[in-house]
Amino acid sequence: MSIKNVIRTMNQEYRSSIYYKKVLYSYLLATCVIFLLFIIIVFLFMNRDYRDTLEGMQEYTITQAYNVNQTTLKDIISYCYNILDRTSTGNILYGDTYSNALALEANELSTSIRMASSLVNSVYLINFQTGTIHDHAGRTAIGNHSDSEIFHILEDMTPSIRPLFCYPRYIDCLTDGIIHRDVPVLTMVFYSTPAGAMVVNLDYQAYSDMLSLSDSEYIDIVLVSSAGKVMSASNPDLFGTDYRENELYRRIQDSAENRGSFSYRQGPGRQSVRYIKNIGLGITYICSLNNMYIYPENSAMSMLFRYSAVYLGVGLVLSLLLSWIIYNPLRQLKTYISAHPALSSEEPKEPDGGQETMPGNDFDYLSQAYQKILNINTDLQQVSHAYMKDKNKQFLKSLLTDTSGSLSQYSAELEALNASLHEKDNLILLLGIDPPTAEQSGIHVEASLLKYVVQNVTEELLSSTVIVQHIETDSPFVVFLLNFSEPNTEEIVRLLQEAQGFIEKHYKITFSAGIGDTVEELTELSLSYQSAYEAFSQRFVTGNGSIHAAAGLRLAPALEQTYPFEIGDALLGAVKSLSPETASGYVRDFVGAVRDYRIEQILCSILQLTTSLRRLELMNYIAAEGDWDYKALEQSTLQDIEARLCARCASDIEQLAKAKEADSGKKELIDEIHRLVEENIYNPDLSVGFLANQVHLSVNYLRNVFKENTGDSLSGYITQKKLALICSLLLDTDMSLSEISDKLGFSTKNYFFTFVKKHTGMTPGDYRKKMGNSGGES
Helix, strand or coil: CCHHHHHHHHHHHHHHCHHHHHHHHHHHHHHHHHHHHHHHHHHHHHHHHHHHHHHHHHHHHHHHHHHHHHHHHHHHHHHHHHHHCCHHHHHHHHCCCCCHHHHHHHHHHHHHHHHHCCCEEEEEEEECCCCEEEECCEEEEHHHCCCCHHHHHHHHCCCCCCCEEEEEEEEEEEECCEEEEEEEEEEEEEEEECCEEEEEEEEHHHHHHHHCCCCCCCEEEEEECCCCEEEEECCHHHCCCECCCCHHHHHHHHCCCCEEEEEEEECCEEEEEEEEEEECCCEEEEEEEEECCCCCCCHHHHHHHHHHHHHHHHHHHHHHHHHHHHHHHHHHHHHHHHCCCCCCCCCCECCCCCCCECCCCHHHHHHHHHHHHHHHHHHHHHHHHHHHHHHHHHHHHHHHCCCCCHHHHCHHHHHHHHHHCCCCEEEEEEEEECCCCCCCCCCCCCHHHHHHHHHHHHHHHHCCCCEEEEECCCCCCEEEEEEECCCCHHHHHHHHHHHHHHHHHHHCCCEEEEECCCECCHHHHHHHHHHHHHHHHCHHHHCCCCEEEHHHCCCCCHHHCCCCHHHHHHHHHHHHCCCHHHHHHHHHHHHHHHCCCCHHHHHHHHHHHHHHHHHHHHHCCCCCCCCCCHHHHHCCCHHHHHHHHHHHHHHHHHHHHHHHHHHHCHHHHHHHHHHHHHHCCCCCCCCHHHHHHHHCCCHHHHHHHHHHHHCCCHHHHHHHHHHHHHHHHHHHCCCCHHHHHHHCCCCCHHHHHHHHHHHHCCCHHHHHHHHHHHHHHC
16 A cells, blocks of 8 residues: 555544544644653653662662671671680680690681681781780791781770770781782771780671672762771772761761761762661761762763654654554454454444444444453463463473483473473472471371461462472372572571471471472472482481471581491490490480481491490390380481480490499398298299399399309209208108198199109109108118
């Protein structure tokens, strides 16, 4: 269609169509109004908005600096106070002697402080009693140390419990054998007694990088220490500057408020100043914003002037074109809809002239057709979504166990699953309900219901941070696939802890969690699933309600996961030496040695230790209590096993002590046994077990002691005494055989006959006749 025809058609529609006129007039009016409002409003408020942005940056900058100091510096100071509370630290700083052992402890203290924070540059342990200073280079005399400035600072200080915080200065630093001159540091001095002091130098560059102070040319921030020295600033040249005579600083110090803002005139312009002073560490934070009517850095202002002129001319031309562009598709759409009965709400009407006409109200007609399209589309989406959701669940379940990568050939399924997971990183999260404790033993709830509760609560909380996909499996775990752009394990752990608290409060149960490794490819989910299971297994070590991330596991290397023979032998020695406290200490050492092993290796090591204890118990006739097989240990926790081992060692020591006490009085024991046999010779319960109970010893031990001291077995001695009494009664009395049997406690007469015949070779009657006649003849 030529331009001439287009213009003619537009003219015809303009004359005949009220809607087209409305569209054209609307565009022309909107163009003019928008242009005028654009010029007026933007010029009035653009700089104001930009200034508000700068004020927000100002507030953020000073608050960020304050929060960073309140957390990081306080952590360092708290750690230093913990170090100072140690006895060994007192010996190093205030002792009047110095030994190799103290040197090693000094090295360990210095290293631990440097390892506590990446901000720590160096540590001085100064002992004025010995006139020495210990740092990372070793121990040197105070007069020979390169950092002589620190001793001038100490001379000017009065010993106080409150340390000197963040004193800015320059030192010479030895790093990797290279001496770096004039390295800026922030010095903290702990000088509570004239005998010694501890100095911690913080790396100024690392500290500045951590603060990330604003680099805007309109915002300046200065951090002033309690000594009035600039410890950090947007302008690095201010480092170490004495700020006490600064007018702005003095005004802030004179203010009664610890936090506030005010307007301050400096030169021809004014500044908005925000400050925080004397809070926490005694640091004063000053953040200044230069107030201007026009900010040259505001790039939107220059763009505004360029585009406004273009907009005015082009807008008028586009109004004509756009009005037609808007109207023409609408006309074509009405024609298309009227030709399709499935979308049309009423049948097209044919007039007498044979030309098709449109329905009466165009917008009602289009609205009904559009609603019908939406309904059809919604139905199709619901069916498609349900189908893909079910298919994705089945495919995800298969991916968890696909360790060989065989499912990578299903590219279409992987592509569809990736489309539903919008972020690049994935991990598997395992949740398992903990075994009930003694307090929870009376609560009985269906396991599937508990899993459903854990799933819903956790999924609701995690959905606020990551994309959560529940995976239905046959395992007892609740399995989630988490999809995210950047890994944030700390936030996931926080949300899981919140879920634990809610569920424990309302359902009186706890659950543990294992967070798998992060993977990018869905075909690697099986690796994340395995690592999540390994992390979950750490519940054995830490107990119920534990949350472990595979990335945070620090297990010992496989070759180092060996049985700690030295500790095991020392533990057996402590039991033999009857030292319960020492034995308990070795039990704790043993558990600590295997704590970082894999769960299977921990259980094997514990079984090997209990086998050694059992061997010791058998050698000393000690009865062991409790179930110590692999399955029983697997259902317990490392803390419970440690307590059981301590109790077992204490029991063994108690029994060994009793046995040793018994050994010291063996003669008295033998006499006691003789006496008990004589007193209980008519007792039907007389036996080795009866005697062992009477003297409170084990049966085996009593047998051995008697054998060692008399040469006869105890059961043989009892038999001998009974037989002698029977023979005496047969020969020296007129008692019947039944009376003798009953008197000596035999259960039956037959047993009495069998007993006598076994030991004499004759029945009781024959023995009485034969031995009685022999006695008469003699």
